Amino acid sequence: MTSKTDDRTATPMEGIDDRYQSLLRRVHVDRTTGRMLLLTVLTFGLFAALNPRVFLNPLNLQNIAVAAPEIGVLAIAMMLAMLTGGIDLSLVAIANLSAITISMTYTAVAKDDPGLAESLMPLLALEGVLVGVAAGAVNGLLVSRVGITPILATLGTMQVFNGIAVAWTGGSTLYGLPQSLADLGMSTVGGVPVLFLVFLLVAVATGLFVARTPAGLRAQLQGANPVAAKFSGIESSSVLMRTYTVAGALGGLAGVLFIARNPTASADYGASYVLLVIVIAVLGGTNPAGGFATVAGVVLATLTLQVLASGFTAMRLSAYEYAIAQGVILIVVMVTDQVRWRRRRGPRRSAPSDAAVPPNSHQTLNSGRQS
Amino acid sequence: MVQPEQADARQPVLAVRDITKTYGGVRALSDVSLELMPGEVHCLAGENGCGKSTLIKIISGAERPDRGEIVIDGVAHPAMDPAGAIRSGIQVIYQDFSLFPNLTVAENITLTSAVADGKRLYSAAALRPAADRIVAELGLDLDLDADVERLTVADRQLTAICRALVHEARVIIMDEPTTALTHSEVARLFALVERLRDRGVALVFVSHKLDEVLEVSQRVTILRSGRHVVTAAAGELSPAAIAHHMTGREINEERVVSALPIDAPTVLDVRELNLAGAFEDVTFSLRRGEILGVTGLLGSGRTEIAEALFGITRPDSGTVHVDGAPLTGHRIEDAVRAGIGYVPEDRLTQGLFLEKSIADNIIAGSLDRHRSRSRLLDRARVRSTIQSLFERLKVKAPNTRAVVRSLSGGNAQRVVIAKWLATQPKVLMLNGPTVGVDVGSKAEILEILRNEAERGMGVIVISDDAPELVSCCHRVLIVRRGRIVHELAGDDVTVSRIQDRMAA
Ligand SMILES: Nc1ncnc2c1ncn2[C@@H]1O[C@H](COP(=O)(O)OP(=O)(O)OP(=O)(O)O)[C@@H](O)[C@H]1O
Ligand SMILES: [Mg+2]
Numbered sequence: 001m002t003s004k005t006d007d008r009t010a011t012p013m014e015g016i017d018d019r020y021q022s023l024l025r026r027v028h029v030d031r032t033t034g035r036m037l038l039l040t041v042l043t044f045g046l047f048a049a050l051n052p053r054v055f056l057n058p059l060n061l062q063n064i065a066v067a068a069p070e071i072g073v074l075a076i077a078m079m080l081a082m083l084t085g086g087i088d089l090s091l092v093a094i095a096n097l098s099a100i101t102i103s104m105t106y107t108a109v110a111k112d113d114p115g116l117a118e119s120l121m122p123l124l125a126l127e128g129v130l131v132g133v134a135a136g137a138v139n140g141l142l143v144s145r146v147g148i149t150p151i152l153a154t155l156g157t158m159q160v161f162n163g164i165a166v167a168w169t170g171g172s173t174l175y176g177l178p179q180s181l182a183d184l185g186m187s188t189v190g191g192v193p194v195l196f197l198v199f200l201l202v203a204v205a206t207g208l209f210v211a212r213t214p215a216g217l218r219a220q221l222q223g224a225n226p227v228a229a230k231f232s233g234i235e236s237s238s239v240l241m242r243t244y245t246v247a248g249a250l251g252g253l254a255g256v257l258f259i260a261r262n263p264t265a266s267a268d269y270g271a272s273y274v275l276l277v278i279v280i281a282v283l284g285g286t287n288p289a290g291g292f293a294t295v296a297g298v299v300l301a302t303l304t305l306q307v308l309a310s311g312f313t314a315m316r317l318s319a320y321e322y323a324i325a326q327g328v329i330l331i332v333v334m335v336t337d338q339v340r341w342r343r344r345r346g347p348r349r350s351a352p353s354d355a356a357v358p359p360n361s362h363q364t365l366n367s368g369r370q371s
Numbered sequence: 372m373v374q375p376e377q378a379d380a381r382q383p384v385l386a387v388r389d390i391t392k393t394y395g396g397v398r399a400l401s402d403v404s405l406e407l408m409p410g411e412v413h414c415l416a417g418e419n420g421c422g423k424s425t426l427i428k429i430i431s432g433a434e435r436p437d438r439g440e441i442v443i444d445g446v447a448h449p450a451m452d453p454a455g456a457i458r459s460g461i462q463v464i465y466q467d468f469s470l471f472p473n474l475t476v477a478e479n480i481t482l483t484s485a486v487a488d489g490k491r492l493y494s495a496a497a498l499r500p501a502a503d504r505i506v507a508e509l510g511l512d513l514d515l516d517a518d519v520e521r522l523t524v525a526d527r528q529l530t531a532i533c534r535a536l537v538h539e540a541r542v543i544i545m546d547e548p549t550t551a552l553t554h555s556e557v558a559r560l561f562a563l564v565e566r567l568r569d570r571g572v573a574l575v576f577v578s579h580k581l582d583e584v585l586e587v588s589q590r591v592t593i594l595r596s597g598r599h600v601v602t603a604a605a606g607e608l609s610p611a612a613i614a615h616h617m618t619g620r621e622i623n624e625e626r627v628v629s630a631l632p633i634d635a636p637t638v639l640d641v642r643e644l645n646l647a648g649a650f651e652d653v654t655f656s657l658r659r660g661e662i663l664g665v666t667g668l669l670g671s672g673r674t675e676i677a678e679a680l681f682g683i684t685r686p687d688s689g690t691v692h693v694d695g696a697p698l699t700g701h702r703i704e705d706a707v708r709a710g711i712g713y714v715p716e717d718r719l720t721q722g723l724f725l726e727k728s729i730a731d732n733i734i735a736g737s738l739d740r741h742r743s744r745s746r747l748l749d750r751a752r753v754r755s756t757i758q759s760l761f762e763r764l765k766v767k768a769p770n771t772r773a774v775v776r777s778l779s780g781g782n783a784q785r786v787v788i789a790k791w792l793a794t795q796p797k798v799l800m801l802n803g804p805t806v807g808v809d810v811g812s813k814a815e816i817l818e819i820l821r822n823e824a825e826r827g828m829g830v831i832v833i834s835d836d837a838p839e840l841v842s843c844c845h846r847v848l849i850v851r852r853g854r855i856v857h858e859l860a861g862d863d864v865t866v867s868r869i870q871d872r873m874a875a
Pocket of ligand 2 (some may be wrong): 424
């Protein structure tokens, strides 16, 4: 009897669910991205309602758009590493190393010829990215050839890159950089900060890479099941090498954004970014166990957290309260994921009823519990 | 037409009534009922995706039915829960084994009972004797201390069987327990089944090997597309009748091989391949358009030969030529680039990306072939490859976006085959291509292989299913202790010859 009433209520629900799904498919937005979009709008609306005078002030909006890019680019890099089933803890250290290299090179050249140093701006920016490529390649080698677990490999390189940065700068903050780079950090095109445009460009390029190139699909497959990837002729070492190098390059680019915005460079900038960037990547729908990620989700997650940070400032709340809010959002999103998953698949409490787990099962089993 | 049992006085230990289950829009079961008597082996048969595993998961509490009830000892439940099912004496050997890969064999065998008993402290040592006993009783050579993730498919299957048998169960459900087992292991399992039956245990047995079904069971229930078709005593059915009930049509298992042109060029040439401890002096060649069977007992080296050709292991010596060009490099990528494809034995971990869509799985091996000049994937071409293979292989799923995990076993196998056909290999090796595939689909898969061969592919079928080899292979190589000991060709390819030579 009870099961019959269940059935009657369940069917229309499923119908709505299906219709909602097909609607999303038609506008090419998947579930996580749709949910993320809602969250972004809600967060924005909340602060706009609470304190419209400060929050909706053009200067405040401008600030959000200038602060978001460096975090967003790092989050996209983190997403790539997670897509292959790994993680890159060294990204912020790479970004700082990139910023410091730019500043050091500028200062060294400017000592003899300030004009030349100023004119080298594009090359200096490129240099920053190349530092990232080199650092990313080191990570790639450790993960793909030596075979160290990504979390440990990049924890190690994070310390090393950070150590190099501290030793090189003597722990002080560097102020040398081409004026044109600092100007770029403040300039806008049609009211949109250039830095933000760079972020969007990176997002679009990464989106294309992940969804539309053979290499991107290989990265997804590698993360989804490394053994099956190997048996499909996918060379895991080159996939990982490429992914960590690209992530490093994005880290280097984030360093360029660091120095353009602040405009300074130091070894301890953005110390809280590592965790923030992981939160953003996961919030944006990246599966920490690998195989699934959407760039659009990560972009929206970046904006949401930036709006949140700025809203907290507008409300005169502290950095600690912001940190707590970050954690709460992450947990709420994970919980709603779990609930939806249960409702769709029915009770599946027994681990043994799940299918044979691929050999990267430690990850799979753990993530099953978290996400 | 439910056959009335003679012992009507006896109550069924377990019955399901009018079970209906849908997944999204897919109706996996419609109003299915089944009664299970103590001391009987009840076989559940039907095509891939007809709902056998779903029914089993409903009985074990892994899934909830939309409608219907499960009756145990006369008490009706709208749904079961896994711990409750185990406590009521129901044990299941799942099709995918559902083992914990990072635990040892012994731990896997004893863990669930400890958990179901609600023990707070679990001690592997205390339960070890139970694990020892069941392994001895089955006469198995199973290393209890090995980690499950390191085991072969056959050993994993044996572990899953031991886990179910270690309990004092009243109902044991086996979802395709014999797919990876050899004759002798199957014989020992059946002997144990007989002993359990004498003790009054009721068993449900699922298998696509119809001769096995008739050998072990007393009653057979056949499902088709989620509906109950017939329940009858095993004695009243023949394999052909079962196949007919399952598919609704006649299945042709006869030998159909094309005439190879005399001048068909050699596409694969293997000379004096050696790998210490696995195989010795392996020399054979394969012509374009030819289907070559490779068979032998489990552990004979037949899988190892294929794995060496595919670059999974590195042979100590020997040469391999594909289309006249030497195979350089000994990695999988090299083999794939040279035009060799391999459908592995262990499709769940090695063949499939379970959480990815059918589309992603099909395209996984041929990404570079679908690149446009802009270096992006050519989406139109990707879509047409995926769609045409999806249709040609008749994968049963709502669309290509469906996640592979939601497919039934036989349909998952078609996806792996589709992945390799998308790479248009010169040589396709298939290890157990129709394991877990129903009789109708099996005939279809063999027909697909015949068609691919006609188009010029060289096909190697590694299998211990003699009728299957006879049905499609031009020649059959028999491997024993790492050596090719016989070659059968033409009219010599018969079931009895293959079985004689394998055992000899
Ligand atoms: N989790 C799921 N989500 C969606 N559909 C599912 C799910 N599980 C099973 N199905 C569908 O239900 C149907 C029955 O599947 P089931 O696994 O019971 O088949 P089966 O009879 O065991 O087949 P096989 O012989 O291939 O193992 C199939 O069409 C399958 O695609
Ligand atoms: Mg099944």
